[in-house]
Amino acid sequence: MASSATGRRARASGMSRQETRWAWLFLAPWVIGFLVFTGGPMIASLVLSFTEYDVISAPKFTGLDNYRQLMSDPAVAKSLGNTVFYTALHVPLAMAVSLGLALLLQRVGRASGLFRTIFYLPVMTPAVAVGILFLFLLNGQTGLINAMLALVGVQGPNWTTDPAWIKPGIVLMSLWTLGSTTIIYLAALNNVPRELYEAARIDGASSWRQFRHITVPMISGALFFTLIVNTIASLQLFAEVYTMYFGNRATQESTTDAALFYVVYLFQQAFQFLHMGFASAMAWLLFLIILAITVLQVRVGNRFVYYEGD
Amino acid sequence: MQVKVTEGGFDEQQFLSAVASGAPPDLVYVDREIIGTYAARGAIQPLDECISSAQIDMGQYRPAAVQQVxxxxxxxxxxxFYSVRVMMIGNKAVRDAGLSPAEVDTTDWSKLAGMAEKLTVTEGGKLKRIGFDPKIPEFLPLWVKANGGALLSEDGRTAQLNAPKVVEALTTTAGIVQASGGWGKLKSLRDSFDFFGAKNQFAKDQLGAFPMEDWYLNVLAEASPDVDITVAPFKDRQGNPLTFVTGSAWAVPKGAKNPDAACRFAKTMTEASTWVAAARARAEARAKKDLPFTGLYSGNKVADEQVFGEVYKPSGDAKFDDAVQTVLAVQEVAFATPPSPAGAEFQKAWQDAVNRVLTGQMEPAEALERAQGEAQAALDKAAGG
Incomplete structure (x- = not known):
């Protein structure tokens, strides 16, 4: 008896070890990829952030100089301010519009597959193409957006040249690619049990109360996830803005501080001015800011988010 | 010799990564304005040995181009290449304003804003024609030189951005922009130009006048040969023709495996016979399409003499024929910005200052004072000071 139990335990333990080995084997490409392409460069950039390094010559240790410069460089504060402003405007707006679209898609019925595809298609457009497209659409004198505003008697601003309107213009552009968030919300909405709505209707709850007290709590997990992901993506916005305002010599020469986003300035420091050490320090500051915001969001979010199985 | 070319424009990031990893290309084709920075950083190597071993006659190149490298x-x-700036004037705009092309002259700065206003057309709050685009920030060095100043000292080490001559040049040109519709509208309309197409800003009467690089003549001759323009020299405040030159250069990166072959290639690509062959090819291509040939403008003076002596023939279209003569004449009075160890940062500092003024964020003196601090700090750091 005892020997058969020991044998079963030994077999189970052997299988477990085998499964573990297989698990590591399947995980290996991602683990190796992370170590080589993310973890390694992160450590390298941390080391470089304490040096003066122009890519060509060997790095020179400068202690905390780059971090001190971060505090004194007005362009760092300006670019960070622009990025935070954009994030504060873009994230809630993107979430609200995506949720609205998902609610509409849920009601479309049979044709929802077609509309899902249509709403998702812009996500497939390369960021560079989106940037160029919106440079034309947002043109204050000849752009389509101001032409449409003119139809309702509104004289649109110079979206691409007036510093006060550049960031709102970029936010407008960012709403082009809401497909992913919309699809996530649609999936979450479809998972809300119908009987909850039926019970609420029997109790005489209005549509708004059903939305407020059933829909929002039940999809709060999806809302929370997109809040975090969109915040991180917004703080790292680069390709579209770079294409619009820094993509070629002509745009670069006549752009304003209003379009200087944090990662754009980081890129300029690294590859235009060859201050790779300073750019590394900028990258680490951004990493810490994102980490702090995400931790805060998780702490606050956990109080309001409903997870299945809670 | 087998040559493998990376297609597309020069990619700074790709180049620096290649140099840093010890596997650079043998030869790069870059703007002369960046040579100073790359030389200071050690990304490219001096060519003195290459010049003597390949027996390259540096005397054949134009002095302003040699100064830049x-x-x-x-x-x-x-x-x-050797790209100079000339005034390009839309004749219809000038006629509409009751002026003549000769009156679009940059000598008397007190008249420029008024002239720009006359040439500007606005309808229903929309800018339809930019009167006079002074092309700032890009061409600020030209305006400053016309005012007797310079953005940078001769040795490329000292910024002079807060000098009164610079402040005055920026104040004047910002005033021209304001008179031409204001920066917001001007730039929006400029961004919508079909610059390289048949419906370009002159063909559509969207621009009165602007200083522009000579290569644009080739564009106009091909895209809209019937366009009604006049080309004239840009003038300084004493009424003397003046131009600002830029262009490209061949450079050998640090660690290049075949510097000798690279050197011979650079020599071949820039010698007179090569330019003449290129000019012939372009002239023939133009002739086949029955379009005017407006010449090639190189940094090799000997090559230009041969191109314009042997290959170039006046097309019979007076506006282009006169334009070619204007370009050739102003080449003799061209100036270039000195090479600087922090070229990109220096340029960004003064361009940011101009943009802050144009967008109404700062006054010229304040913006240039800030730029002076930024630029000098970058120059000092790059020079190891």
């Missing part, structure tokens, strides 16, 4: 007495690049 010479750092601390050493030559770091072999000059290629």
């Amino acid at each position: 010479t750092v601390d007495g050493k030559v770091y690049g072999i000059p290629e």
Whole structure:
């Protein structure tokens, strides 16, 4: 008896070890990829952030100089301010519009597959193409957006040249690619049990109360996830803005501080001015800011988010 | 010799990564304005040995081009194109304003804003024609030189951005922009130009006048040969023709495996016979399409003499024929910005200042004072000071 139990335990333990080995084997490409392409460069950039390094010559240790410069460089504060402003405007707006679209898609019925595809298609457009497209659409004198505003008697601003309107213009552009968030919300909405709505209707709850007290709590997990992901993506916005305002010599020469986003300035420091050490320090500051915001969001979010199985 | 070319424009990031990893290309084709920075960083190598071993006659190149590739007495690049600026004037705009092309003259700065206003057309709050685009920030060095100043000292080490001559040039040109519709509208309309197409700003009467590089003549001759323009020299405040030159150069990166072959290639690409062959090819291509040939403008003076002596023939279209003569004449009075160890940062500092003024964020003196601090700090750091 005892020997058969020991044998079963030994077999189970052997299988477990085998499964573990297989698990590591399947995980290996991602683990190796992370170590080589993310973890390694992160450590390298941390080391470089304490040096003066122009890519060509060997790095020179400068202690905390780059971090001190971060505090004194007005362009760092300006670019960070622009990025935070954009994030504060873009994230809630993107979430609200995506949720609205998902609610509409849920009601479309049979044709929802077609509309899902249509709403998702812009996500497939390369960021560079989106940037160029919106440079034309947002043109204050000849752009389509101001032409449409003119139809309702509104004289649109110079979206691409007036510093006060550049960031709102970029936010407008960012709403082009809401497909992913919309699809996530649609999936979450479809998972809300119908009987909850039926019970609420029997109790005489209005549509708004059903939305407020059933829909929002039940999809709060999806809302929370997109809040975090969109915040991180917004703080790292680069390709579209770079294409619009820094993509070629002509745009670069006549752009304003209003379009200087944090990662754009980081890129300029690294590859235009060859201050790779300073750019590394900028990258680490951004990493810490994102980490702090995400931790805060998780702490606050956990109080309001409903997870299945809670 | 087998040559493998990376297609597309020069990619700074790709180039620096290649140099840093010890596997650079043998030869790069870059703007002469960046040569000073790359030389200071050690990304490219001096060509003195290459010049003597390949027997390259540096005397054949135009002095302003050679100055741009010479750092601390050493030559770091072999000059290629030589692009100068001239005034391009839309004749219809000028006639509509009751002016003549000769009156679109940059000598008397007190008249420029008024002239720009006359040439500007606005309808229903929309800018339809930019009167006079002074092309700032890009051409600020030209305006400053016309005012007797310079943005940078001769040795490329001292910024002079807060000098009164610079402040005055920026104040004047910002005033021209304001008179031409204001920066917001001007730039929006400029961004919508079909610059390289048949419906370009002159063909559509969207621009009165602007200073522009000579290569644009080739564009107009091909895209809209019937366009009604006049080309005239840009003038300084004493009424003397003046132009600002830029262009490209061949440079050999640090660690290049075949510097000798690279050197011979640069020599071949920039010698007179090559330019003549290129000019012939372009002239023939134009002739086949029955379009005017407006010449090639190189950094090689000997080559230009041969191109314009042997290949170029006046087309019979007076506006282009006169334009070619204007370009050739102003080449003799061209100036270039000196090479600087922090070229990109220096340029960004003064361009940011101009943009802050144009967008109404700062006054010229304040913006240039800030730029002076930024630029000098970058120059000092790059020079190891």
